[in-house]
Amino acid sequence: MSETIGQISVTVTVNGRRRTVTCEPRKLLSDVLREDLNLTGTHVGCEHGACGACTVLLDGAAVRSCLLFAVQLDGSDITTVEGIANDDGSLNDVQQAMQDNHGLQCGFCTPGVVVSLTAFLRDNPSPTDDQIREAISGNLCRCTGYHGIVNAARQACGRPEGAR
Amino acid sequence: MGASVKPTRFQYHAPTTVGDVVGLLAEHADEAKVLAGGQSLVPMMSLRLATFEHVVDLNRVVGLDTIERTNGHVRIGATVRQARAEHDPMVASEVPLVAKALPHIGHFQIRNRGTVGGSIAHADAASELPATALALDATIEAAGPAGTRQIAACDFFEGPSQTALADDEILTAVRFPVWGVGSGFGVAEIARRHGDFAICGAVAGVQLDGDRVVKAAVALFGVGPTPIRASSAEQAFVAAGAGADLTAIGREAAAPLTPSSDLHASGDYRKQVAAVVVRRALTDAIKEARS
């Protein structure tokens, strides 16, 4: 890709589907997902990379979509919260554990939590409590006090005290 | 004043060679900015604290993402993600201080995208990697229109987020020296919350031969406009040996500091706690050196 003025065409795979978007270089991935691709599950809570509500998977790694320009991502593979559930539509382990343990109330931070925890537990199947809390330290929640989220993570990695 | 969260317009460039990057920076001078991890740059642009006409994306440049063991150093390319370095076995075994510093940076989502090189080039005085580079006497490799050059870490950090890099130069790699047998390292920092920028922190490395201190390095962050090497404290520690009174060494490190105050802490607090974090980092380093 060389010097261009105005809009740029970007092709990404989002939740398994190839999508092409044309946008200004300055348009953030979070806005492209929400506006151009109608995937409003990714939420914007701060737009300066602090709250984690906008977390998505980029080539499998959890990242803040508000800190990426969509034009950077041509050829990338993105998973948003809409793509986290199992193929048959059932909730994945993290999502089910979140419901079982009241890990959400208003739901606004939840997409970022679900994506972050899914990635973290995939790569760290047996974390300690401290590691769980560190893993979600970049996801701010104002409703739950993190209590239900931590219990959900415990359950999702098979620890009995997490289950209600 | 608006309360902006959307960046201003810019032209986007995604070159694939260092030469092309340098050419773009030379052509557009201070209207251009290099984008690596973006974890510091993009929020600044969104908040319109910084505006650039041209953004030069480094992430497509071939050859900047290697981690190599060469000649007594571990060389980490500019676009190596912090997360990758954090989990790399060679980094952990050869330059343990880098491996220890990395988990303190933000949160894992930040480290998945942020780069080692970017953190050092951004040179935030409260962050861990610039202090680590300073403590280890790392060498920054830079490329500009006139060619490549090596910059010693002690010459690199010039002021708050200001480095010796010219507007038309980029950091292409950082070389961290590998320490010998009998080495140990430690990181201690005080932050308001896990992952926040340090209010005050220290990185330390010691190499012991019995009780003799072969080498010692201590650098502080969050307590000045740049990371600060605690040279006189290092010398005092070498002179006193491994059984030194670390509280006194810590105070020696803090004595010359004149940290500034902000919303989170006063300069006096930072100075007082600097002595504590130096002591803690050295304690951990000595313990590891002895094991």
Next chain:
Amino acid sequence: MATPTSAHTTVGRYIGQSVKRREDPRLLTGHGRYVDDDKPAGTMHVAFVRSNVARGTITHLDVSAARALPGVEAVYTGDDLNPTIQQMWASMTGPPIEMGGQSPYPPANVLAPGDVRYVGDPIAIVIAESRYIAEDAADLVEVEIDALPAVLGMRAAAASSELVHRETESNVSAAMPTPEVPELDALFDNAAHLITRTFGGARASNVPMEPRGLIVHSDRYRGEMFIRAATQSVHEMKSFAARLIGIPESHIRVVADDVGGGFGQKMAVMREEAAVIAAAHKYGRAPVKWIEDRRENLISSNQARSEEGTLTFAIDGEGHILGCRAEFIEEIGAYPPVSSPTAALAIGVMTGPYKIPVLLPGCSAVYTNTVGKSAYRGPWALETIFREQMMDICARELGIDPIEFRRINLIQPDDLPYTTATQMVLDHITPKETLDQATEMIDVGGFRAEQAAAKADGRVLGLGVATYVEPSAIAFGVFNSDPAVITMDLSGKVQVRLGTGSHGHSIETTIAQVVATHLGCDIDDVAIIQGDTATAPLGPGTGGSRTAVAAGGAAQTASIQLKDKLLQIAAHLMEASADDLEVENSVVSVRGTPQAAVHFSQLAMTAHMAPDLLPPGVGPGLEVVARYRPPSEFTWSNAAHACTVELDPETGVVRFLRYVVSEDCGQMINPMVVEGQIAGGVAQGIGGVLFENLAYDDHGNPLATTFLDYLLPSAPEMPDFEYGHVESMSATLGGYKGMGEGGAIVSPPAVANAINDALAQLGVPPLTQFPFDPNTIVAAINAAR
């Protein structure tokens, strides 16, 4: 660590069960519908131009370059919009004094009226094709302001003749002076102990994870205004909007689907929202959307907890508190949604769960050139926050254990009902039982031993306890009652329409639990509808810890009425006596003869389609409209919190060891939901003590304008919670009590007391001004050396 819950009561099939939430599947998979998720065709986007000066006169304002930018539809200033404002006041606080009401309000305008009164004050509103373009245009607006010295600091502002609002005579918007009662002077003067302390909160903000936002479409040809908003009360916004622009309420529809938290910030309509409504009405050509960004939310939404209180306790030789003088002062910024002091609410509850026979209270609310103060989870909390710290301080002065000091003064079960010094009648509360449970769970004796052993090791631990009563479910003014409308369809399933506004409160699940239990059907047969003025009966929305009591009571009333009608119809159809009938799983059967049964759907079809088969006197249809008014103006709940901390004396960093809550909220509908509310409230309380500080500099510039500086507690900073439950039924239908705000009210003093207990180990006198950040703690330790 496991969270033990004590045994609690269940009622029927669902009440008292931790039923999983039906809200969760959509929220967990990204299929929620928050205001920004709605993108009506042709929507235009708003950005505000805001003041960067705390106080000053606008000498130059030129929007022509902004208007000319391609993609910009309109730019309005105060001169354009302020004259269109008819009335600007909230239903929940009532009309302004100028209109014969009780409540003071700041001057009514939606954009700066030629002068600015806080940093962030909106000066102009841009409507454009995208937020990006709107922000570009905002940058092109030329503004020059002649700065004046900002009026800052509540005490200085109260005394100053420099006015925040030129329309007022003083910066004190309302005051209730402390009464002088000479007959009581002796009580104070002669007391064995007379202790006075001043306490201060740290200015904070609610910070819901979803900032404010709304979409307004005003169509003059259809004679309609449609508003989708992040709001806690659709009816409040509807009536506010109608008054604001002078169109009938019946022409306005307000909808709130999913709302990402509010904690009080989305209860009253605030100035920017009013500006968007006025601008959209003037513009008229397309929907107009404003989504507040986080910086705006931190600079210009609200402040709270910006309060000081001076308490004087008169105590006898045996540790009984004989009387209390309390003087509260609060900073309400420039444009609060209402200007009355929240301390006026606090005073009524000031004596808490204690027998304090005399209270001499005073309060005042003061304007300053900062962001306006609005409600934040337990707006009256300052009474508990300051009083519970005072209890510990007095105990130490007297040389009594702080828990023992509380026991000496606590309202005992035999004292109930107890009439307080402010004529509040407290009943159905259990301060003793919750204090006993909390202290037992935290194991005070065991902790004191641990604390002593740690001290020998150079480690500093502390224990803090706090207890309180909560005036939940206020039932006066527009809050006097809650409605429920239940309709049964031909399939025998029901829709329940509520006046609530859930924004994380699990109402779709909990009220369905109530209805399904009392109607006798499966919970999946109950649909809850709220948050749309076209379908929701008039209610105050959700706030003030009222849902279980008021909406629960209304839902229960309506369910029972509907069930009665169903039983009458069934009795008639089966030629049985209604007394012989029982209901289970939507089937009405004759007790003892299960084959004589009829399903709700048959009854529904009869009622809707075959009215001639109905019993005499029973009309067709199955709709019940009910309202529930709680038996008293407050339904009291109570709790006791106990926590332990470790304090690092070298750095001042505090970490939690344990956090214990003993909660009595009467009959719990869903224990899991109750515990979640507690945890979230405590997190906000911890934030208010240790982390959150919406600070301003000496010129009125806000210093915490991003999440890098306004620090919310994150997961590593928070403790695990341990819950104990006490259930004493209230006098309300269902025995429910509200508790949603309580966690945020009583946790700050529990945490403060724990830190001060730790500091006491070092001989450091107690801190009394939040935040207790590491710097403050180290400075106190240094000073004590």
